[in-house]
Amino acid sequence: MNQQFAVIGLGRFGGSICTSLNEQGMEVLAIDVDEERVSKYANDATHAVICDATDEKALKSIGIRNFDHVIVAIGDNIQSSILATLMLVELGVKHITVKAQNDYHEKVLNRIGAHQVVHPERDMGVRIAHNVVSKNVLDYLELSDEYSIVELRAGNIVDGKSLETLDVRAEYGCNIMAIKRDEDVNVSPQAEERLQKGDVIIVIGSDKDINRLESALFDDTNDDD
Template identity: 60%
Template sequence: MKKDYAVIGLGRFGASIVRELIELEMDVLAVDIDENRVNEYADIATKSAIGDTTDERVLKNLGLGNFDNVIVAIGDNIQSSILTTLLLKDMGVKHVSVKAQNNYHARVLDKIGADMVIHPERDMGKRIAHKLASTSVLDYLELSDEHSIVEIKAQENLADQSLLDLDIRAEYGVSVIAIKRDEDIIVSPDPTVNIQRDDILIVIGDDQDLTRFEKSLID
């Protein structure tokens, strides 16, 4: 089903969300206080508007209370981000996602009712660090403050052994929930299945346990 989205703040983060949502054939209202940024996305977004979203009248005039999904991607102005979020929730917006600048900002956003708090710089930093630390790690997805999913490419030290032989769950406390093998995906793999070199293991677990497992794979 096609959904309506509004993105407030057209910096690099907000702009990338606008482009991706448009690629997914969603209707997107792009909003920023900077006229130049709005003009840049006038032909990309479904609609675009210039406005100070810390003003409740502006939010109402834009009809943002009728949107199910609003993404607040305001840059460095934490006060504007917080006030905009508070006004949107007071207006009854069902789902408000907000970019957080730091942990303090995130805690405030949680308290005022933000439905999703996003840490793009922190999360990207984690993904890059894990990929740089081991040639086996292909991707790293944070699920919560303490749990993540990691894609790990099987090297020689895992090849020709079964999950039962490796005893990964007992040894590290993490679970292999799927194996990608060429074009196939083996979901909830049988523990007796042998791992082949270049298989991609989808592993879920506590961050500390995942880190221990990753360290064991570092060449």
């Protein structure tokens, strides 16, 4: 059975979530106080309603407590975001994810009971910064303050070498989760797998260890492309 989602706030962030969930076949209720926004995303959700998410009676009337996951994507009004989250917590919603504008906003959201707080603009900024600093890093996902998952492009240094020879886990404390080669993805590759120039290597580890790995094996800045 598909999970039931409700998205409160249909700006660019909330609207994109509705569209993505809908494309994945999920049941989605799109909510906003703005009639124009509700109309805009009516076709990207199972249902779309005009509702003030800071009004407890209004939330009860649309059965918000019956949804598996409610995402508060209100982006331009911190007070409304906090009040809506508080209402959802008091109504006993199972899982609440909220978009935070800043660190102070996040602290308040955590204090009142949000289950997950996200910083889409900040997180995207971090990813872009990693991508522009190093041409070897194709994508970056921060798991915590110290651990991340990165995509590294294989160059001349590792071309033709097996994972057993490189021994990334023992030498650098990182784990290779998968290797992407053209359209093929090899999840949990075996030790005898040999890398080829152009492969995309998906690595998990501490930021310190990943940096050591990148410098030692994926820094081809002095090599011919």
